[in-house]
Amino acid sequence: MARALAKSSTSGCCNKPLFPALFYGAGDARKKAMTNITQTLNPEDARNAAREVRKRRIQAFLFVVPLLVFIIFAFVAPITTMLYRSIHNPTVANLVPETLTALEDWSGDGLPDEAVLIQFAADMKRMANDRTSGQLADEINRALPGMSSVVKSTARNLRRVDDVEIAANGAALLLDANDRWADTATWRAVRDAGQVFSSSYYLTSLDLERTSDGSIGARDTQIYVQLYTKTLKMALIITVLTIVLGYPLAFFMAHASDRLANFLMVFVLLPFWTSLLVRTTAWIALLQTNGVVNSTLMAIGITDQPLELLYTQFSTIIAMTHILLPFMVLPLYAVMRGIDDSYMRAAISMGSRPMGAWYKIYLPMSLPGLSAGALLVFIISIGYYITPALVGGIDGQMISNIIAFHMQQSNNWELAAALGSLLLFLILVLYWLFDRFVGTDNLKLG
């Protein structure tokens, strides 16, 4: 970005920057300018000039301070917290620190020592009285389903037992409370849940898990990789569809009279100004079993039975294509308006076929708008949530819906954070690939 700006300002391009000092500050251009100043001015003036430059930079900086503060608070801080949360989970370590220390010496086979069991029984009693046993139950249950009730009922059993009794007899009390405490897998789960920093949420996000011998293997439940793939596939289909629909429209608008173009622009913008929920609900009304589309199809005799249109992948794709179309048309139209028609005429007058001229001349010139539109549509649709949730049924679900599931229903925020971070990483990789092959210089929003 900085590179592109510096380049455009030195090459004397059309856009003269409002605050040259800010842009010069970004690259070599500033040094060049400074050396010129010192060569032609006396030291006093050079100092003044330098002070002036500094003043302008501070001024320019002050202009962006509100935005910067906003971005740090509303964007950088929450995202950093989220990234951190996906690897850092101190809940269990804070709840039963002594048990975990005692467990460090345990080989991982058979039962831990009696001292460990007694310590854990004492911890359980404390947690039962602090009402924090549920947090421990939740964390251990995640590693070993079914443990939640075991932890909670054991904690209830131990709540009123005398401290002396626990110190003497804790191990037996624990084993009496539930026979799952005699199971090696239970103690492995306690130990694993006690790790403050863990890659397990990322492994889960990739449908992997750490097996008992420490190696990494596939999980029983295979779900997330499939969902990521499906999300990418759907985003790609939606991007292609918006190009197919948006490119000819933008082309036509760019070459139509101003009046017609403005009239058509209203049709592009009107849905853009309508609430997202209203547009999605409109699609529900159109596509449902006895909806407008089905009754029309049946009235003109194309089908006898109503087609299944709603709650499918098809309905998600069609609704999202409609909703995201303006993001494709607007940059395309802006770029196409700036393309001089004489290039095409020149190519054709020199013997090129219209399609050849379009391919060789017009397409490369409209590419910045096309890339910008495609990138916008693709990235927005990868993280889309509300439309798939409403019209998607099961086939149309995307990765964001499962992230919402872990945020709102299973309350596994760490896993949601890991899934979200992977999504962010995926988008960054795609952006890097885009920069590699198309170049971000080839990006123009208008």
Next chain:
Amino acid sequence: MNKHLTLLAALALTASPLAAQDLTVTSFGGAYGAAQKEHMIAPFVAETGVNVLFEDYGGGIAEMKAQVEAGNVLWDVVDIEVIDLERACAEGYLEVIDQSQLPAGDDGTPAADDFIEDALANECGVGNIVWSVVFAVNTENGPGPQNITEFFDTEAFPGKRGLRKRPQVNMEWALIADGVASEDVYETLSTEEGQARAFAKLDTVKEDIVWYDSWSQAPVLLNDGGAAMVQSANGRIFAAIQDDGAPFSIVWDSHVYDLDVWAIMKGTKNKDLAMDFIKSATRTVPLSGMQDVAYGPTRRSAQALLPESVKQDLPTAHLDVGLKADGIFWADYGESLGEKFNEWLLQ
């Protein structure tokens, strides 16, 4: 992220000087919320003059977790399903309620005897309603299935089945339809084989299922022909029959019933006021008002007040053919079955 947003929202709210005078009560909205407003909130406001902010939420414990973890509790009293109560209470998001403070019923029965036993089973909540998940049929195309086994019989009863997209209730019904006795359902479901058996039964109807996400969609699906039969909270179907004259009939066989309770958010500044509200809202007369939306009252003295004609529409009249939703089971297996369920959906 939620935590920070909540923090900001909390700062914005606590800045208001009136905040300390108000009591924020959160429930599920819709017709149910309207009934609570009329029979529980309005009398309390009239008696005490406290300004009650009545808010809606969609259930689950995520919002409570966010508020308690951020240390800024916005809600004071919350209506919560027992299925979530177990977890919310054990994780420390709710205050423990002194149930001995609850007033006696209007007929003088002490609270401990007046409330049905499940209503006071958890120390963090006081039972409010008994509601149920039933299935309902659109009778325009014949009477349709009359029990869960027939609900799963797509040959005898063709047509789409609307089910809520989650493992809860669906897994229980699949096992019952496959021949497991009601009382063994949760024990069977806690084994790998039992879970596989439930998914195998669901497989047999998978092509005929329309999934939906919130209870409000169930009567809509049944009405517009999107499904010939739907799973639904009984009150939603009752309201559609009562208010809109919809041609629906409720089948009570193997309905899965549960309670909603009033609970107090941990760390609220209005704990005493919140307790006063709960004491007021769970008296005999306010509870009997929940019949408006066909939910059963949790006090025996309130059940006695109901007219005979209404009783048949309430889950409390059909407990013998029903299954009590097991909050402890779902606290144990909700998350792992949720993942397996999502995997099964994608297959």
